Amino acid sequence: MRLAVLGAGWAGLAAAVAATRQGHAVTVFEAARTLGGRARALQVTLPDGGTALLDNGQHILVGAYVATLGLMEQVGVVPQEVLLRLPLVLRHPDGDGLALPDWPAPWDAAAGILRARGWTWADKFSLLRASRAWQRARFRCAPSVTVAQLTAGLTPRVRQDLIEPLCVSALNTLPEHSSAEVFLRVMGDALFGRGHGGWGGSNLLIPRQDLGRVLPDRAQAWLQAQGAEVRIGARAGSVRQREREWEVDGECFDAVVLACPPTEAARLVAGSGVQAPGWLAATQALGYEAIATVYVTGGPRLPLPLLALRSGPGAPAQFVFDRAQLGGPAGLLAFVVSASPTDKESLEAAVLAQSAALGWPVQALKTVVEKRATFACTPGLQRPPPAIAPGLWACGDYVEGPYPATLEGAVRSGLAVAAALAH
Template sequence: MSKIAVVGGGWAGLAAAVAATEQGHALTLIEIAPQLGGRARSIAGADGEPTLDNGQHILIGAYRESLALMRRVGVDPAQALQRLPLRLRYPDHEGLALPPGEPQWSFVRGVLAHRHWPLTSRLRLLATALRWRLGGFDCAASLSVAQLCASLPRIVKEELVEPLCVAALNTPAERASARVFLRVLGDALFGGAGGSDLLLPRRPLSALLAEPAGDWLRAQGAEIRLGSRAGALQAENGAWRLDGERFDKLILACPAGEAARLAADIAPAWAAQARALRFEPIVTVYLHSAGSTLPAPMLALRESAAAPAQFAFDLGQLGQHAGLFAFVISGAAPWVERGLAETGEAVLAQAMRELGWARPPRVLRVLAEKRATFACTPGLQRPAALIAPGLWAAGDHVAGPYPATLEGAVRSGLAAAAGLGQIG
């Protein structure tokens, strides 16, 4: 049995910790924050306000490793998540909606049935999707999503490509990697039955994985240190010393900057690559309006210079807080620069223009995750999982096929844990 440390208690760190514990290792999980969950956590409300998530996260049916991890720590995804077929409902009309069935034919049927788009636009989308599939959902690494989809009709780009791109990659289409975008589309739309289904949390994010995983780890004898920042890391005779404590092997599942700091003297090239990553913010604006509902649990919105939000969620319809709504701004750097107060007012005005309300909504809270995801740009070289013998990195920023998603984080954590038995 090896003594293992996992630095970082987000979804990547939790996945690594659970897998390492299942392998029989003596595990110590070190997390700088006072709670587990990383960027997918809940925040206690003040002055009687409800508990809010630091951002509105969703999963999709293709996130098989994330769903399996939830089950392993005692969470039933069928109870914790509301599963809905992919549906991009707009305030004034239905967007693309996929019926149940075999994935490729479900996509064909959904596109052909979408009467809001001209028939020529629907046929061009299907022809383009067929070319993508025949090409193995791959393309030149240098292509952006905007370049990949340049020949598609404008309405298809505005109502399908751009919303899906910013939702999945948190990077605008003109700067987003087409190769990564295609990988997500391939897995979601053609990877298996239910892969494109939306899985919307019915519970606060911390209750979705972080708290159950923490309880599970403690019950297995793992040690969890909250509010503890990892300091100095040194190699020592085939093992590692972290702040003077000896560990056989380590997994750095902390943010890229923290991992780079810890590994700077051990693997300078790896640390430089991790430090070179650039990040995109996400802003979530919570509005409250007693007695109000949206036309669907999740709405797609038209983004513009005066309308920041791309999606809105009715948390009452998700079994959380009636009258509470989360408006999400992905790729939110311009709005962060303008300030959170102005951003909240802009979302409020957008909501008032586009949606009907039983009572005028008010801004409850504006939350910004300023380094929510790495900027998923064409040709991006992400740091490798193996830093040095016996030292791995995990996190959605680590090299892999997925963008910065919960599934990407979980897969990287599992991959790092799988490496524990391969070296040393």
């Protein structure tokens, strides 16, 4: 089959690799000059005049990302070489918070809860009771429930130190607006499931090389070595159906996979002549949340590569990463603001003030705001399906699936479309 994949983010790369392994003749179109979509490398100039490869937003994986880690291995990446593994840790700069031991699930979670620093026994038992209730319910709840409603019985300390950071990092939506149904699915797989290759499902996997080397660069080399064509800087202008074939800017293919952002996919579908009102309506109804990463210099060496932060008015960042412990230069920190406002200047100023309040006077280096980083993962959300018309598919972290807008959700979506091509 002659297959066109429009978009070389992680979903498109997953679809292209899987389809190539199935024997299809794959052509990848990527509008940007760099592969990876919203998870790609970014070159910045340092204060001393040197350069460093960072990321278009700080990302993190977990051991439960079995599809993503498997795809990395298929294209020749050794996850242990490019990812720093840590048992789940949500410590604050003052040392309080949760840190799981490197034990098998679910004993790691139980021990981590009982050993949590700064938590009273009431805090710990409220979470243990809730966790047991979620397990009995098989991590399911009514689609209309929000995370705030689901966790209302937990103590304020547990909600602040655990639920809020997990919710915004996984769903990029604040607890009062986010889907408890999706949150529970993530919690079940991450905290109580098995990970890839013997890793715990809850293990944090932090890139210690730029995101290009974590997957996109190696996937491009693998695809080209297998005879697939990767066209960089090639934005598809139109997709048209011609009898049993599809045309991408006049070039014929047997099938087309739209692995581009949802707004771009909707544009192409609307202009294709295909009657897909339900798909278009679901795609165009999606709301979006931003994610900001504020890179700063002059920071201290942190006690851990990742610290959780207590966010609130005037303190927008929920996490800070010590890039010096992840292969970067000394003093380089990355502050992450999930579900962030999109005003770059005021956001950057607030993060600098938040850092100064922690006793870390720093200077801004680069602020990246991805305005449409993820869809808003709200209760009862109806996401568009992967099938649009015979021979026309969509994949991406926004497409119907079990996970929120994560790298794992994107990769699974791409693999699912490639599997559907065989039927």
